[in-house]
Amino acid sequence: MIPFSPPRIDDKIIAEVVDTLKSGWITTGPKTKLFEKKLTGYCGCKATVAVSSATAGLELVLRWFGIKEGDEVIVPAYTYCATANVVIHCGAKPIMVDVNQDDFCISIEAIEKAITPRTKAIIPVDIAGLPCDYDRINQLVCLNKIKALFKANTPEQEMLGRILVLSDAAHSVGAWYKNKRTGVLTDVSVFSFHAVKNLTTAEGGAIALNLPEPFDNQALYQYFCTYMLHGQSKDALAKMQKGAWRYDVIDAGYKANMTDILASIGLVELERYDSDTLIKRKHIFDVYQKAFASCKWAELPHFEDENRTSSYHVYLLRIKNINETQRDEIIQRIFDNDVSVNVHFQPLPLLSAYKNRGYKMSDYPIAFDNYQREISLPVYYDLTDEMLQQIIQAVKKSVEEVLS
Numbered sequence: 029m030i031p032f033s034p035p036r037i038d039d040k041i042i043a044e045v046v047d048t049l050k051s052g053w054i055t056t057g058p059k060t061k062l063f064e065k066k067l068t069g070y071c072g073c074k075a076t077v078a079v080s081s082a083t084a085g086l087e088l089v090l091r092w093f094g095i096k097e098g099d100e101v102i103v104p105a106y107t108y109c110a111t112a113n114v115v116i117h118c119g120a121k122p123i124m125v126d127v128n129q130d131d132f133c134i135s136i137e138a139i140e141k142a143i144t145p146r147t148k149a150i151i152p153v154d155i156a157g158l159p160c161d162y163d164r165i166n167q168l169v170c171l172n173k174i175k176a177l178f179k180a181n182t183p184e185q186e187m188l189g190r191i192l193v194l195s196d197a198a199h200s201v202g203a204w205y206k207n208k209r210t211g212v213l214t215d216v217s218v219f220s221f222h223a224v225k226n227l228t229t230a231e232g233g234a235i236a237l238n239l240p241e242p243f244d245n246q247a248l249y250q251y252f253c254t255y256m257l258h259g260q261s262k263d264a265l266a267k268m269q270k271g272a273w274r275y276d277v278i279d280a281g282y283k284a285n286m287t288d289i290l291a292s293i294g295l296v297e298l299e300r301y302d303s304d305t306l307i308k309r310k311h312i313f314d315v316y317q318k319a320f321a322s323c324k325w326a327e328l329p330h331f332e333d334e335n336r337t338s339s340y341h342v343y344l345l346r347i348k349n350i351n352e353t354q355r356d357e358i359i360q361r362i363f364d365n366d367v368s369v370n371v372h373f374q375p376l377p378l379l380s381a382y383k384n385r386g387y388k389m390s391d392y393p394i395a396f397d398n399y400q401r402e403i404s405l406p407v408y409y410d411l412t413d414e415m416l417q418q419i420i421q422a423v424k425k426s427v428e429e430v431l432s
């Protein structure tokens with residue numbers, strides 16, 4: 029059976045983890061701080077805070093911005109549940125909008141229609157690793173008529189004076205938009221380093237801070253470091269210094285720090301990300317693209333254009349003119365040929381938690397159509413060319429059997 033997305037665990041990763049274990053410092057410490065610095069350098073953002081997951085990072089940012097009951101946050105209907113759940117955790121309402129047919133990204137026309145005086149933030153998602161059209165989103169929130177609607181309830185909202193653009197960049201570390209990497213495309217971006225993501229730390233995430241003047245991103249970095257450790261004025265490493273045992277708790281914070289064990293995996297992954305990982309992932313995408321280009325039934329994914337380059341996170345193949353039942357049948361046959369595939373994603377209105385909150389799938393026809401015809405193919409470092417051919421054959425055979 030060809031698996032869908034196993035992590036790349038090799039001797040380099042193991043050696044770095046063992047080095048951390050033997051160092052005597054396993055929680056947040058020097059390796060986490062180094063990982064943050066390297067990420068900041070890589071993205072070109074103003075500061076990066078390593079956290080325990082992208083979900084925790086997104087929620088910390090929403091809470092910092094004062095999102096609460098009565099507020100609305102615009103999210104795409106086509107995403108992983110984390111994007112909406114963090115809004116619900118804060119007591120606010122996720123306002124789901126439809127996505128584009130071609131690239132699966134949030135529809136900017138739909139965002140514009142969904143903005144109300146309660147809108148406090150937008151969370152665009154770089155689906156499969158392709159950045160959204162951020163110039164248009166950033167211009168939209170800066171329009172005078174949109175700013176005039178914005179009602180600031182906290183000093184942070186007052187300082188920004190407009191809707192916050194918080195990018196869910198869980199898929200898109202290393203992707204490009206107009207010669208800039210993700211992390212600097214919006215006010216704040218959050219990466220995921222979950223086990224199946226492009227760059228993994230087993231579990232983890234990072235908040236890339238890029239807020240405009242007069243925000244002090246360095247001060248905010250300090251704020252988030254404190255806020256994700258119970259509001260404790262010193263972290264465990266600082267308390268270890270001679271005689272420095274006393275600390276204060278400034279506010280009732282959260283617990284969402286990254287550990288040095290996990291950061292050590294991230295350090296190895298980041299070091300070889302551009303020169304090795306992304307090259308391999310692009311190769312896999314190119315092989316799929318070439319193999320399916322001649323199939324009349326294939327709608328090929330969009331992963332590079334004049335403004336954007338994907339991080340090649342998920343290969344989103346669509347089959348033309350099929351329904352959900354046929355798609356499921358194709359997937360079953362692919363599995364019967366010993367190849368694991370997946371669907372990214374079930375739009376949120378299909379899932380009980382959101383159905384029960386009144387969201388209706390029929391309000392998001394493009395998200396549903398993209399979903400009902402979509403099959404995600406394996407993409408990972410250890411996939412060989414022979415395995416790729418086996419996957420391609422299994423997909424072609426299964427689609428052609430179901431369509432015949």
Ligand SMILES: *Cc1c(COP(=O)(O)O)cnc(C)c1O
Pocket residue numbers: 080081082083084107108110111153196198199219220221222232233
């Ligand atoms: C994986 C994922 C997340 C959550 O990441 P975690 O690090 O597991 O919290 C958020 N958004 C999207 C789109 C994802 O795919």
